[in-house]
Amino acid sequence: MDIYLTSLALGAVGLAAMAVGGGGRHSSSHGHGHGGSHSHSGSHSHGHSHGHSHGHSHGHSHGVKDTATNSLLALMSPRILFSLALGLGASGLVARPLFSGILLFTVAIGGGILFERLIVTPLWNLGFKFESAPALTLESSVAGEATVVSTFDRNGQGLISIEVDGQLLQVLGTLHPDSHALSGRVVVGTRVRIDDVDAARNRCTVSLV
Numbered sequence: 001m002d003i004y005l006t007s008l009a010l011g012a013v014g015l016a017a018m019a020v021g022g023g024g025r026h027s028s029s030h031g032h033g034h035g036g037s038h039s040h041s042g043s044h045s046h047g048h049s050h051g052h053s054h055g056h057s058h059g060h061s062h063g064v065k066d067t068a069t070n071s072l073l074a075l076m077s078p079r080i081l082f083s084l085a086l087g088l089g090a091s092g093l094v095a096r097p098l099f100s101g102i103l104l105f106t107v108a109i110g111g112g113i114l115f116e117r118l119i120v121t122p123l124w125n126l127g128f129k130f131e132s133a134p135a136l137t138l139e140s141s142v143a144g145e146a147t148v149v150s151t152f153d154r155n156g157q158g159l160i161s162i163e164v165d166g167q168l169l170q171v172l173g174t175l176h177p178d179s180h181a182l183s184g185r186v187v188v189g190t191r192v193r194i195d196d197v198d199a200a201r202n203r204c205t206v207s208l209v
Helices: 003-021 023-034 049-075 078-095 101-129 177-185
Strands: 145-148 157-164 167-175 191-198 203-208
Touching: 003 078, 003 101, 078 101, 157 203, 167 177, 177 203
Parallel strands: 167 203
Antiparallel strands: 145 157, 145 191, 157 167, 191 203
């Protein structure tokens, strides 16, 4: 079995699978979230000078351990491992005519690191930067505000304008039962709060802000 061919194939397949499944973003966000979990420990011991000193040193040691742990977790990221494998395999195959044995393996490792840092990481980040954000729907406007565009009638109903995903939508607004007695005050330009949404019928239940 050729270690460099195997490494090349494993890295290429792994990166391709992650690119299709969007796995790089998940692993990155997981590592970032783990880092903030011990921020409380450093400030826990206060009041007594000895306790404060002990708490400070204890928190500092935790911070060092957390940093080391996060760095190790980052290196264990599937994207980084697959990138290193691909770079190692490619570098080993290219350098094989010039080197052999442990020297060849050392050169391959160096090539894998450079490949991951200088090529894969920038391209990976660039790809996710251009990934489009999911479109917002009418339901996302709940608890937001809207503008009345037609005076509400005696039944407590009128048209309202809602901004959804950068677009203005006009839907039928119905005053919440608790505010129904105030329907005469809901004129054009009034700001209302969206309490509930019936997207199927393009309607909203609203109340006065």
